[in-house]
Amino acid sequence: MSVIEIKELTKYYYIGRNKVVIGLENVSFNVEEGEIYGILGPNGSGKTTCLKLLLGILYPTSGEISILGKNQFDIEMKKNVGFLPENPYYYDYLTGPELLKFYGKLFEIPDKIINKRIEKLLFLVKLHEVKKLALKHYSKGMLERIGLAASLINDPKILILDEPTTGLDPIGCIETRDLLIQLKKEGKTILLSSHFLSEVERVCDRITIFHRGYLLATGKLDELIQKYKAEGLEDLFVKTIQEFDQKGEKK
Template sequence: MYAVEIRGLSKSYKTKKLRTVEALKGLSLDIEQGEVFGFLGPNGAGKSTTIKCLMGLIRPTAGAASILGCDIASPQARRQVGYLPENPAFYDYLSAEEYLRFVGKMFDMSPEDAARRVQEVLNLLELWEPRKRLIRTYSKGMVQRLGLAQVLIHDPEVYILDEPMSGLDPLGRALVKEIILDLKKRRKCVFFSTHITDDVEKVCDRVAVINKGDLLAVDRVENILERGVEGYDVTAASADGQVQELFVHKEELPSFLKQTLDQKLAIEKIEPRRKNMEAFFLELVAR
């Protein structure tokens, strides 16, 4: 059973001028349990549309999807999901503590469990101190962190995060990455959208690239990085101790190595020079 299974999901809108806009064109994706999956695409690519379909906020025009085997049309599908909306907003007349308890209740947690978990997640996200303040007094970053607290409170199996890093300062970003890596350690599935390639490179197992509603690529992050190797920066020392730095093309490496052996060169360092995720992404999208 996949954590998230998407089959031919399409979504089109009618604009005010009665033109049809296809936001998503037959997307199919399988996301394994226990993997961190990055959903990469420029603004307006269809990332949020996909996620909103999964969360039952909008109805797909065609196709189907399920979460842990449960069809997304049913509210039950969301029982094992923690969802962070893009630029989240919460009932601003409640305090963080009240809101999280409300969320806990909606997930059928016992009041004791909820109270314990509320304390844990608020501490984790550094919101324990202002927990009694009304949300309307919170800064944008605090609201974003509250959103993450809400995602974590019932310790679900699947995490669907829409732009989790946006609106956060570098400290907050580091915290989010830490949380995602911790979830990965605990074999949870994390599916998050982003347009920042660096985030994907750091935390994801796999990545999908989407643009203008089309799925462009799905691959393991390590494969992409490997395929991206263009050549090697080699630092070699000759017998007389002279150090030289060379660039060797990928396909020339075997012959180069042979050559060094012949010339009795000592190789001090070989580093792959590769296109990073950003280059990969830009190349795909520009195509």
């Protein structure tokens, strides 16, 4: 069953009167319940634009989005979604538990449950020993981890993660990867945007490759590798992008 459905989604950015920059062009894909779905693409390919559209932060130029059968602005739907932005910035005067409590209250979760979840999540992301430390003293990796905890505060059905391992050291990356696999086992659906190919290769059930706002390929990794006669994800990634750029040059 599809929990996220994107149909012919287009987003144009208007710069000045006549200049239009393509954020996304006619993109369609579905994310099935319980899978980890990876959005791959170089910088500026439209990954973050796609996630912002999904969360109702941006408005689409055209196209449709359905998450758990509701549109992207539906408040009830958002109660079932967790989001980790790229390079997360939070209110730096708050401590980790204060931040989690603030977000938890926005989900109208009772205090008793929030407090239990905060304890559990701080252990999960290994920040339980720095409970009294304000976020302004956190390292980039710690911010990423508290961001991940914040995205789980509502025990969401769908987790949307934008570059979740940016700023993490190799151990942190492995731990995050393991956590994603564990969350999948718990039944959560994860939509992951990344330009770290090895990360995507190891955790994602299906992938999609974006480039310059266009969706170039989508499907299971092994099927795509066969289709494009590639030697691995890296080769597939380069081939699809080069093919697209060559077509563009010919035009």
